[in-house]
């Protein structure tokens with residue numbers, strides 16, 4: 001599918017499922033190298049958006065690890081609300097673990113900064129961030145996003161592969177970008 005319509009917006013193909021798979025494979029290779037020999041690796045997926053990314057990267061990480069999920073939200077429509085709401089706390093033991101936070105996209109970094117603080121309060125051995133898409137020019141955080149599969153040249157709005165526009169589009173297997181004049185009546 002080259003174009004999709006969600007609500008009042010049009011979106012065009014940005015990354016195919018094959019391109020996503022390849023990018024995640026390269027990211028997993030880096031993690032496999034960096035964490036080789038680690039005995040307490042814990043992957044933490046950020047719901048809802050990261051459900052596909054977490055499932056796919058976890059199957060490419062060949063180090064024994066646990067996976068858990070946390071649910072937070074900051075977005076409303078096309079923009080961040082600027083504050084984090086915790087919807088589902090993390091229900092697992094974090095102390096002494098090497099944690100990798102998995103989010104499907106990092107924009108301002110508000111979500112990741114909040115998550116670093118939350119996880120660090122649980123005394124892990126280390127915390128790192130991994131994301132499929134990184135809107136680096138919109139990033140205002142002070143934490144390193146060590147594992148980014150794709151850095152977007154422009155911080156444009158995307159949907160698909162877990163990413164939603166008002167809860168639509170999450171189940172698409174490819175990723176689509178908002179058309180410059182994305183209104184359906186344009």
Ligand code: IMP
Nearest residue numbers: 049106107108109110111157158163164
């Ligand atoms: P941040 O806190 O500004 O870095 O935004 C992170 C969260 O906002 C992501 O985990 C997504 O849930 C959401 N988000 C950011 N950019 C987009 C986008 O382009 N499409 C859909 N959701 C997005």
Ligand code: MG
Nearest residue numbers: 049050103104
């Ligand atoms: Mg998210």
